[in-house]
Amino acid sequence: xxxxxxxxxxxxxxxxxxxDVLGLALDNVGDEMVVRKVAKKGVTITKIxxxxxxxxxxxxxxxVAALALLSKVDTEFGFEIEIYKNIKPGSxxxxxxxxxxxxxxxxxxxxxxxxxxHDLIEFAMQGERLASGxxxxxxxxxxxxxxxxLVRSTDPLEVIKIAPPSEMYATVIHPQxxxxxxxxxxxxxxxxxxxxxxxxxxxxxxxxxxxxxEDYELIGRSLEDKIVEPIRSILxxxxxxxxxxxxxxxxxxxxxxxxxPSIFALSKGIETAQKVGEAMKNVYQKVGIDxxxxxxxxxxxxxxxxxx
Amino acid sequence: xxxxxxxxxxxxxxxxxxxDVLGLALDNVGDEMVVRKVAKKGVTITKIxxxxxxxxxxxxxxxVAALALLSKVDTEFGFEIEIYKNIKPGSxxxxxxxxxxxxxxxxxxxxxxxxxxHDLIEFAMQGERLASGxxxxxxxxxxxxxxxxLVRSTDPLEVIKIAPPSEMYATVIHPQxxxxxxxxxxxxxxxxxxxxxxxxxxxxxxxxxxxxxEDYELIGRSLEDKIVEPIRSILxxxxxxxxxxxxxxxxxxxxxxxxxPSIFALSKGIETAQKVGEAMKNVYQKVGIDxxxxxxxxxxxxxxxxxx
Numbered sequence: 057x058x059x060x061x062x063x064x065x066x067x068x069x070x071x072x073x074x075x076d077v078l079g080l081a082l083d084n085v086g087d088e089m090v091v092r093k094v095a096k097k098g099v100t101i102t103k104i105x106x107x108x109x110x111x112x113x114x115x116x117x118x119x120v121a122a123l124a125l126l127s128k129v130d131t132e133f134g135f136e137i138e139i140y141k142n143i144k145p146g147s148x149x150x151x152x153x154x155x156x157x158x159x160x161x162x163x164x165x166x167x168x169x170x171x172x173x174h175d176l177i178e179f180a181m182q183g184e185r186l187a188s189g190x191x192x193x194x195x196x197x198x199x200x201x202x203x204x205x206l207v208r209s210t211d212p213l214e215v216i217k218i219a220p221p222s223e224m225y226a227t228v229i230h231p232q233x234x235x236x237x238x239x240x241x242x243x244x245x246x247x248x249x250x251x252x253x254x255x256x257x258x259x260x261x262x263x264x265x266x267x268x269x270e271d272y273e274l275i276g277r278s279l280e281d282k283i284v285e286p287i288r289s290i291l292x293x294x295x296x297x298x299x300x301x302x303x304x305x306x307x308x309x310x311x312x313x314x315x316x317p318s319i320f321a322l323s324k325g326i327e328t329a330q331k332v333g334e335a336m337k338n339v340y341q342k343v344g345i346d347x348x349x350x351x352x353x354x355x356x357x358x359x360x361x362x363x364x
Numbered sequence: 365x366x367x368x369x370x371x372x373x374x375x376x377x378x379x380x381x382x383x384d385v386l387g388l389a390l391d392n393v394g395d396e397m398v399v400r401k402v403a404k405k406g407v408t409i410t411k412i413x414x415x416x417x418x419x420x421x422x423x424x425x426x427x428v429a430a431l432a433l434l435s436k437v438d439t440e441f442g443f444e445i446e447i448y449k450n451i452k453p454g455s456x457x458x459x460x461x462x463x464x465x466x467x468x469x470x471x472x473x474x475x476x477x478x479x480x481x482h483d484l485i486e487f488a489m490q491g492e493r494l495a496s497g498x499x500x501x502x503x504x505x506x507x508x509x510x511x512x513x514l515v516r517s518t519d520p521l522e523v524i525k526i527a528p529p530s531e532m533y534a535t536v537i538h539p540q541x542x543x544x545x546x547x548x549x550x551x552x553x554x555x556x557x558x559x560x561x562x563x564x565x566x567x568x569x570x571x572x573x574x575x576x577x578e579d580y581e582l583i584g585r586s587l588e589d590k591i592v593e594p595i596r597s598i599l600x601x602x603x604x605x606x607x608x609x610x611x612x613x614x615x616x617x618x619x620x621x622x623x624x625p626s627i628f629a630l631s632k633g634i635e636t637a638q639k640v641g642e643a644m645k646n647v648y649q650k651v652g653i654d655x656x657x658x659x660x661x662x663x664x665x666x667x668x669x670x671x672x
Contacts (some may be wrong), residue, residue, distance in 0.1 A: 077566040208570035208586060209563070216573050216582070247555040250591070255517070257565040260384040262516035264569045265524050267574040274524070278516060283558070 058112040059092045060165050063360040064158035065202075066143045066350070068320045072281040072311040073259035077207045079150075079198035081227060083355035087154045088140040088362070089118070091162030097134040099123055099159075106141035116161035117152045117183035125160045129170060135163050144348070147230045148318035153195030156183025161200060161359045167209035173200045173358065178213055189238060195314065198284035202358035204267055220354035221270040227307070227331035229298065229336040230318040232346040235291050240315035243287055252282050271309055272324045279309025279322065292317045294343050301335040326351070335359060367400045368473050371668040372466035373510075374451045374658070375458035376534060376628045377502035380589040380619040381567035385505035385515045387458075390534060391663035395462045396448040396670070397426070399470025403444040407431055408466075414449035425460045425491035426467035432490040433468045437478055443471055455538045456626035461503030464491025469508060469667045473591050481508045481666065486521055497546060503622065510666035512575055517524070527577040528662035533637035535615070537606065537644040538626040540654040548623035551595055560590050580616055580632045587617025587630065600625045602651050609643040634659070 059122060066085040069079040087106075094100070101111045103280050113119030118137055126135075137159055143151040160179045171179075181194035189258040197205040204218040216359045259278045266274035291293040291343045298319050302310040306328040307321035319336070323329040333349045374393040379386040395414075396509045402408070407430040409419045421427030426445055434443075445467055451459040468487045472479050479487075488504035505513040505523045511528040567586045574582035597603040597620060610618040614636040615629035627644070631637040637642050648655045 076562045076567075076571070077569060149440060206566065206569045206573065208566045208582075214585070216568075216570055218573060244558065246558055248558050248561055250552065250554055250556050253556055253561040253564070253591075254384045256561070257382075257568045258514065258516045260565045260569050261382070261385060261514045261572045262522075262524055264572040265514065265576070268573070274516075277522070283561075 057166060059160050061362040062089045062091065062158050062162050062364050064089055064154035065196045065199055065355050065359060066081060067153055067198045068228065069135065069150065069314040070284070070312065072279040072309060073256050073263055074206070075284045076192065076202065079194040079357040080204045080220065080226070081198040081202045081358055082149070082228070082350065082352040085143065085350045087142050087158065089155070089158040089162060089248055089339045090138040091166060092136040092156065093166050094134050094136050098133060099126065100134045100136050104141065105139070107145060109141070109145070110309070117187050118155040119200065119201065120186045121156035121180045121183035122159040122163055124179040125163055125171070131167070135166070137162070139326035143302065144230065146234055146236070148235070148312070148314040148316045149228055149230070150195035150199060150257060150314065152260065153199050154185060155182065156180040157196045157199035158359060159183070165361070174215060176200050177215055189362040190241070198358070203354065204358045206264065218264065218267045219356055221267060221275070223324050223353050224272070225315050225323050225326050226352050226354060227302070227321045227323065227329045227332040227336065228313055228318050228350040229333070229340065230348040231293060231340055233293065233317050235315065235317045240288055240291065242280070244284060245287070248283055254280070255276060256283055275322065276308030281311055282303060286312055288312055288316055292319065293345060294339050295319060297339045298336050302332045305335040306332045307332045326353070365474060367398060368470050369498070369670040370399065370470050371670050372397055372462035373663050373667060375461055375503045375506045375508055375593060376536065377622040378592070378620065380587040380593065380617060381564050381571055382514070383589065383592045384500065385504060386512065387502040388459070388512045388528065388534070389506040389510045389663040389666055390536070390658065390660040392660045393451065393457065393658045395450050395466065395635045397465065397466040398423055398446040398469060399474060401474050402442050402443040402444050405439070407434065407442060409448040410442050410444045410661050412449065413447070415453060417449070417453070425495050426463040428494045429464035429488045429491035430467040430471055432487040433471055433479070437475065439475070443474070445470070452538065452580070454542055454544070456543070456620070456622040456624045457536055457538070458503035458507060458622065460491060460495035461488065461507050465507035466489040466503045466667060473669070484508050485523055491524070498549070506666070507509065508666050510664045511662065512573065520616065526572065526575045527664055529575060529580065529583070531632050531670045532580070532662050533631050533634050534633065534662060535610070535629045535637045535640040535644065536626050536658040536659050537641070537648065539601060539648055540655045541601065541625050543623060543625045547579070548599065550591060550594055556591055564591055566614070583630065584616030587619060587620055593619055596620055596624055600627065601653060602647050603627060606644050610640045610645055613639045613643040615640045634661070
């Protein structure tokens with residue numbers, strides 16, 4: 057095999073009570089990527105379609121992630137990468153992660169899988185470092201493993217994958233405004249009340265429990281964030297209204313996707329997820345902000361190999 | 365049925381990363397209690413054997429918990445309670461919780477179970493309020509439900525029960541020194557670094573995952589507490605040494621039981637749990653502090669009804 061075509065899924069990081077540790081993979085929202093083995097050593101980004109992003113390997117997240125992988129193996133050849141971006145950068149659904157994860161996934165396949173998907177997370181995190189200044193795993197982990205992922209530890213890296221409840225769907229609305237990840241990080245406080253932290257880890261533990269027992273109501277009650285959401289939501293127009301109408305429309309819960317500005321809701325069943333999407337749209341139509349809406353089941357496999 | 369005899373299990377609260385939310389029930393360590401339906405209304409503590417504790421209903425945790433339950437039902441009769449204490453007060457393995465939980469469990473049985481075991485937690489918490497000033501659920505919940513318990517929320521109260529992995533055993537050593545729960549609370553800081561909180565909830569989520577998947581190694585890696593243990597362990601002589609030898613002896617992890625001074629370790633299999641107990645004993649023998657050691661599987665049923 058000298059060429060592979062991939063579907064690199066969008067992802068939702070944080071998921072309310074799981075700030076900096078939880079993520080999940082969407083199924084039908086993502087970029088396409090072609091990775092090709094070529095005689096010329098190194099990594100060349102030959103094409104980027106859909107977004108204006110740097111082609112220079114060292115300035116492109118896919119390039120940086122690919123180089124991180126290649127620094128750990130000896131090869132007598134190199135790789136070309138074509139990226140077809142459907143996920144808008146800055147949307148908060150893992151645009152950079154999809155590219156970083158896709159690049160290392162594709163190269164690993166073409167090398168005959170010397171690395172596990174868990175191993176690949178650390179390489180892909182180097183792309184995240186370029187994108188946001190922090191080598192975080194909360195988007196690249198679900199992109200590579202699928203399902204829900206929990207980062208137990210960053211040093212050493214340990215990520216646990218949890219299969220999604222079978223009827224769970226995500227609705228995501230992306231208001232077309234810019235929130236920089238670095239700004240979203242800066243406004244957070246460095247210390248938090250112990251009492252609030254206890255409430256947060258009670259909810260996180262319950263959310264994990266709900267995922268294993270497929271207890272949708274418990275998952276809903278656990279989707280609460282008293283630490284980050286109250287601060288970051290200020291940056292997102294009509295956040296409270298979008299959250300409120302989502303829950304009125306039947307969503308289990310809703311919150312900020314990654315560092316925003318996208319807002320996600322989780323629902324049981326596609327019909328509820330669609331109703332939630334309509335309710336979300338209504339809010340931004342009234343406010344007069346352009347938006348994209350995505351409705352997707354939770355992907356349980358991560359990046360998908362596409363037929364040529 | 366006019367009389368019931370109960371075995372009220374000791375419990376371990378907090379469990380490293382689960383400060384204020386997690387607890388588990390021991391199986392073979394506990395008090396005995398007789399609860400009897402009598403003509404005289406109200407609650408009378410008729411006998412306490414094994415410890416010098418107040419017989420006055422309003423000053424006894426079992427009495428206070430019982431009255432909390434009886435305030436919610438109309439009865440034309442009352443209850444007598446006899447308590448045979450085996451769990452030493454102040455040991456950090458839920459002495460007051462065993463009495464509070466036992467009283468409400470026994471009365472509920474004699475009333476024909478108008479309340480669920482989950483309902484009983486809130487009544488038993490009133491006994492905890494008398495004992496420590498805080499109506500916490502982390503000991504009464506596992507005493508009543510068995511297994512591992514997670515307090516998702518205190519208002520409204522919601523506790524999730526998780527069945528223990530089948531081969532899991534606890535070893536507990538109780539150094540005969542006094543640590544007051546109120547002192548152990550006072551030395552805690554009111555705020556914590558966000559970064560530390562993230563590490564803690566990553567571990568808690570992983571611990572919950574490990575319980576569902578019976579992944580003993582993952583449970584071991586998750587038994588980490590960077591928030592409370594570094595502060596409270598100062599109050600417990602030779603804590604670091606006891607923890608270290610426990611892990612050397614094969615324990616998955618170890619930490620402070622409740623607010624101390626007992627130290628617990630979790631192990632896979634009774635043989636390892638026994639080795640851990642020997643290793644713990646050696647430390648306190650060298651230091652010259654008296655101790656009790658308990659080795660127990662994790663109880664999955666909570667309070668047990670004993671044959672008369």
